Amino acid sequence: MNTQEHIRLAEEYGAHNYAPLEVVIEQASGVWVTDVDGKRYIDMLSCYSALNFGHNHPRLVQALKDQLDRVAVTSRAFYNDQYGPFCRELAEFCRMEMVLPMNSGAEAVETAVKTARKWGYDVKGVEKNKAEIICFTNNFHGRTTTIISFSTDPFSTTGFGPYTPGFKIAQYGDINDVKSKITPNTVAILIEPIQGEAGIIVPPSGFLRQIREMCTQNNVLLLMDEIQTGLGRTGRKFACEYEDVKPDMFILGKALGGGLLPVSAVVSTRDILKVMTPGVHGSTFGGMPLSCAVARTALKILHDESLVDRAQEMGAYFMTQLQGLKSPAVKEIRGKGLLIGVELKPEAGVAKKYCKKLKELGVLCKDTHEQTMRFAPPLTITKSEIDTGMEAIRKVLTS
Numbered sequence: 001m002n003t004q005e006h007i008r009l010a011e012e013y014g015a016h017n018y019a020p021l022e023v024v025i026e027q028a029s030g031v032w033v034t035d036v037d038g039k040r041y042i043d044m045l046s047c048y049s050a051l052n053f054g055h056n057h058p059r060l061v062q063a064l065k066d067q068l069d070r071v072a073v074t075s076r077a078f079y080n081d082q083y084g085p086f087c088r089e090l091a092e093f094c095r096m097e098m099v100l101p102m103n104s105g106a107e108a109v110e111t112a113v114k115t116a117r118k119w120g121y122d123v124k125g126v127e128k129n130k131a132e133i134i135c136f137t138n139n140f141h142g143r144t145t146t147i148i149s150f151s152t153d154p155f156s157t158t159g160f161g162p163y164t165p166g167f168k169i170a171q172y173g174d175i176n177d178v179k180s181k182i183t184p185n186t187v188a189i190l191i192e193p194i195q196g197e198a199g200i201i202v203p204p205s206g207f208l209r210q211i212r213e214m215c216t217q218n219n220v221l222l223l224m225d226e227i228q229t230g231l232g233r234t235g236r237k238f239a240c241e242y243e244d245v246k247p248d249m250f251i252l253g254k255a256l257g258g259g260l261l262p263v264s265a266v267v268s269t270r271d272i273l274k275v276m277t278p279g280v281h282g283s284t285f286g287g288m289p290l291s292c293a294v295a296r297t298a299l300k301i302l303h304d305e306s307l308v309d310r311a312q313e314m315g316a317y318f319m320t321q322l323q324g325l326k327s328p329a330v331k332e333i334r335g336k337g338l339l340i341g342v343e344l345k346p347e348a349g350v351a352k353k354y355c356k357k358l359k360e361l362g363v364l365c366k367d368t369h370e371q372t373m374r375f376a377p378p379l380t381i382t383k384s385e386i387d388t389g390m391e392a393i394r395k396v397l398t399s
């Protein structure tokens with residue numbers, strides 16, 4: 001089948017909850033994907049950062065195959081020989097003490113919300129059903145009914161009520177607004193260190209540190225959603241390291257599964273995660289040997305290939321190249337490491353138009369929030385691959 005036939009099938013039989021670019025991918029390797037007509041593209045979206053290691057990294061594929069030959073799924077009704085080592089390695093990677101594994105990012109966010117509430121009742125002593133969690137304008141934490149209950153995006157919320165109570169919204173970047181939202185019932189602040197889906201919004205410098213101090217002073221947990229920003233994407237292991245902030249909980253997903261499997265986790269201290277006792281929370285597939293083996297290998301590759309430093313170095317190079325375009329269409333270029341947003345001026349037209357043109361020239365990226373193009377290639381990208389991508393980007397943004 002050719003591209004148009006595949007698209008027709010997808011549109012006829014698949015729900016229309018996405019608006020994909022018209023490219024049908026058949027295979028991929030590293031930063032490159034090939035469509036059903038044999039055309040090659042550089043992937044500058046990386047599955048929203050799940051592909052930090054590129055497509056089908058040989059070591060990850062090997063780890064998955066090796067584990068498949070042994071055992072894939074056990075459930076947590078039993079122990080498995082990948083689970084303990086995975087928990088220890090991920091906890092140490094995060095300089096934390098304990099791990100609670102799930103599968104999708106949204107499930108890990110739900111786990112963090114539930115853990116924070118339970119901690120609020122069991123440890124902080126908040127009155128039953130009164131716990132409050134502070135979230136931020138333009139947040140993105142996933143798609144479940146509870147998570148969209150604290151979304152401020154009408155597309156995410158309209159038609160999906162009634163909403164889960166217990167959440168307050170503060171202005172992202174405004175510390176006084178956060179302060180005004182804290183009450184004795186506040187159990188947690190849930191935040192993205194850089195807002196990815198909102199358009200790569202970097203908070204004012206010092207904001208995360210002020211949030212950390214406020215949490216400590218008020219006995220409030222800091223839940224850091226690093227699902228998109230974590231594991232090297234921004235040129236640090238975690239984006240919150242730019243402000244020397246240590247949260248009470250990391251929420252991880254996307255790249256943790258090595259771009260092969262959905263693997264997510266909440267990583268925290270023993271004091272906090274001890275509120276989760278047998279039977280109160282779980283996941284059929286969370287912590288399965290296949291996921292653990294792949295995630296362990298992902299963490300090893302991050303180290304062995306110095307991908308955190310590479311993201312920093314290649315991100316700086318990419319950013320300089322983009323700034324050098326001096327494109328009249330561009331309003332602002334922002335981001336850290338290899339998480340880069342290019343916001344277009346309103347008169348230049350919507351970002352989607354530019355993404356479509358880039359696709360024609362062999363570069364895949366996606367618009368976010370109308371006016372912003374997101375560039376987030378695999379951390380394994382080379383300078384010459386960035387140069388190849390830049391040729392197309394230059395044509396599209398300066399002609």
Ligand SMILES: *Cc1c(COP(=O)(O)O)cnc(C)c1O
Nearest residue numbers: 104105106140141142225227228
């Ligand atoms: C993608 C994302 C999620 C949700 O992850 P899913 O695996 O799609 O459920 C949550 N938070 C952030 C910051 C994300 O980027």
